[in-house]
């Protein structure tokens with residue numbers, strides 16, 4: 001994973017903590033087994049000698065394992081807490097999102113994602129957001145449960161019918177981030193992908209203006225056709 005937002009940094013760190021802890025345990029347990037096997041290997045056919053550990057050994061090993069578990073627990077709690085912090089819009093971000101996050105609605109429906117922006121523009125599949133800006137996605141669904149998952153930018157979250165869930169993230173670098181619908185939501189769920197394009201605030205403003213103008217032009221055309229009687 002290559003984290004590109006403050007929250008995913010912490011998730012990445014958590015994954016590494018878990019991985020290192022698991023590695024230490026695997027090496028320690030197997031090392032102890034191999035040591036014990038070699039050290040106390042009896043002669044072939046002879047009865048091996050019995051070894052008894054004292055109470056002190058048990059306590060010391062128990063204490064060491066407990067301390068190890070406690071360290072992991074505390075680290076995990078700290079980083080999990082940091083993941084939940086809302087990052088603020090930075091200096092390079094969208095000016096109008098400095099005091100409150102840029103709010104965009106993401107609608108999951110079988111089988112695509114639709115994004116509605118504050119100026120009534122909308123887009124399908126691709127979400128365009130400004131860089132260094134706190135974005136709040138309001139996740140809703142029109143049919144079944146979908147999961148919005150763009151791992152490099154945010155923790156994944158469900159879009160549940162009749163409920164609004166929120167994802168808050170701030171993309172630190174411009175680029176395109178791939179995402180998917182991470183819960184089985186019917187036949188074509190595998191094709192229900194999404195992408196987040198992170199652009200400069202100016203490019204974002206241009207994009208939503210263009211989208212809105214295109215939508216308006218298409219609506220005008222349809223209204224014109226109906227008025228001229230060209231649509232039955």
Ligand SMILES: [Cu+2]
Nearest residue numbers: 146181185192
């Ligand atoms: Cu889905």
